[in-house]
Amino acid sequence: MPSLIDLRRRIRSVKNTQQITKAMKMVAAAKLRRAQERVVAARPYAGMLQQMLANVAVAAGGDERVGRHPLLAVREPKRIQLILLTADRGLAGAFNSNLNKAAQRFLEEHASSEVRLEAIGRKGRDFFRRRGAAISGEHIGISQKFTYADAAKIAGAVIERYSSGEIDAVYLLYNEFKSVIAQKLTVSQVLPVPLPESAEAVDYIFEQPPDQLLGTLLPRYVEIEVYRAMLESGAAEHAARMTAMDAASSNAADVIEKLTLYMNRVRQASITREIIEVVSGAAALE
Amino acid sequence: MPDLFELEIATPERLLARVPATEAQIPAANGYLGILPGHSPLLAELGTGEMSYTAAGRTRHLVVGGGWVEVTGDRVRVLATTAEDADEIDEARAEAALKRATERLSRPDLGVDSARALNAMRRAQARLEVKKRLRGGK
Numbered sequence: 001m002p003s004l005i006d007l008r009r010r011i012r013s014v015k016n017t018q019q020i021t022k023a024m025k026m027v028a029a030a031k032l033r034r035a036q037e038r039v040v041a042a043r044p045y046a047g048m049l050q051q052m053l054a055n056v057a058v059a060a061g062g063d064e065r066v067g068r069h070p071l072l073a074v075r076e077p078k079r080i081q082l083i084l085l086t087a088d089r090g091l092a093g094a095f096n097s098n099l100n101k102a103a104q105r106f107l108e109e110h111a112s113s114e115v116r117l118e119a120i121g122r123k124g125r126d127f128f129r130r131r132g133a134a135i136s137g138e139h140i141g142i143s144q145k146f147t148y149a150d151a152a153k154i155a156g157a158v159i160e161r162y163s164s165g166e167i168d169a170v171y172l173l174y175n176e177f178k179s180v181i182a183q184k185l186t187v188s189q190v191l192p193v194p195l196p197e198s199a200e201a202v203d204y205i206f207e208q209p210p211d212q213l214l215g216t217l218l219p220r221y222v223e224i225e226v227y228r229a230m231l232e233s234g235a236a237e238h239a240a241r242m243t244a245m246d247a248a249s250s251n252a253a254d255v256i257e258k259l260t261l262y263m264n265r266v267r268q269a270s271i272t273r274e275i276i277e278v279v280s281g282a283a284a285l286e
Numbered sequence: 287m288p289d290l291f292e293l294e295i296a297t298p299e300r301l302l303a304r305v306p307a308t309e310a311q312i313p314a315a316n317g318y319l320g321i322l323p324g325h326s327p328l329l330a331e332l333g334t335g336e337m338s339y340t341a342a343g344r345t346r347h348l349v350v351g352g353g354w355v356e357v358t359g360d361r362v363r364v365l366a367t368t369a370e371d372a373d374e375i376d377e378a379r380a381e382a383a384l385k386r387a388t389e390r391l392s393r394p395d396l397g398v399d400s401a402r403a404l405n406a407m408r409r410a411q412a413r414l415e416v417k418k419r420l421r422g423g424k
Contacts, residue, residue: 148297
């Protein structure tokens with residue numbers, strides 16, 4: 001039977017842990033709110049750009065130069081680039097391990113081609129470095145604080161590799177923010193750009209020839225895709241951490257309750273034992 | 287003919303305006319576009335410079351840099367790479383940026399990206415101009 005002092009010590013330690021998890025939950029909640037705002041703020045531009053791209057593609061449909069744009073070129077996917085977005089830190093439930101598992105599945109599914117990883121986030125990089133996977137680039141420490149320019153830089157490097165024929169396809173793997181309690185693992189193809197469909201054909205006056213417009217729109221579209229994935233992943237990370245820390249806090253409360261109950265029983269038992277000792281000692285003297 | 291059009295101005299990071307406007311002056315790459323309701327559908331690259339629009343009788347000024355402008359029916363969309371409201375412009379920063387860009391341009395031996403520096407210079411100039419004009423008008 002553990003002593004009273006030991007039990008008290010354990011309760012105190014669990015209480016400390018609970019305080020930490022509670023604080024982490026609050027921090028995650030505050031960060032989540034900010035991340036969510038950014039996701040919402042970035043939505044209009046992404047939507048409009050997609051529509052504009054679709055309109056240009058339709059309006060320029062007859063132009064054969066358009067189909068030859070390097071970012072639309074479909075090649076046999078021999079070398080694939082996978083951009084894996086994970087968190088830099090753990091303690092976010094299954095957030096990172098789900099991503100890593102999905103990435104591993106992706107590698108197995110595409111075993112016939114050479115897959116190279118671009119790791120955004122420490123957890124993904126560490127996981128695949130231990131396994132000796134091919135990592136073409138890593139971006140650690142930016143998932144907490146990044147701007148559009150950071151996303152554009154990552155996208156720019158990928159675009160260059162794609163245009164030069166170094167890679168044949170690019171995919172993004174990230175957690176999409178669905179709600180505070182739900183994230184959705186998403187794999188999306190970035191390159192070759194899957195041209196969005198447009199129902200309406202607008203008869204534009206083009207100030208620049210359509211293929212020139214497309215030439216600037218397409219890289220931007222790729223940048224936006226990366227940027228959006230980073231935003232979604234960031235919000236999803238904070239949501240996952242918040243949920244995990246909430247669960248941890250209530251687990252700690254359960255443990256404290258059980259330990260307190262046990263401690264009271266132990267104390268009661270020792271008091272009873274002492275009384276018996278006193279009583280039987282007195283009885284023996286008579 | 288409608289007397290209003292929906293004006294949307296957005297950058298990758300945020301939406302700056304979504305308002306029914308009566309007119310807009312937009313710096314396209316090949317010169318300024320004056321847009322009134324009922325404009326024909328148009329697609330153009332956006333230049334760097336001052337843009338203004340009038341909504342609900344008030345004219346607002348912005349500085350935009352790079353991107354596209356799309357006119358379709360009763361909607362005008364400005365997708366700018368950078369954009370800021372006249373009130374948000376930090377004059378000291380713009381001046382510093384202008385100085386830096388001018389310096390870079392005057393020393394081509396440094397191997398700087400002259401297109402980028404030129405762009406930065408234009409943007410800074412546009413910012414300062416807007417500020418100056420708005421102050422003069424008051």
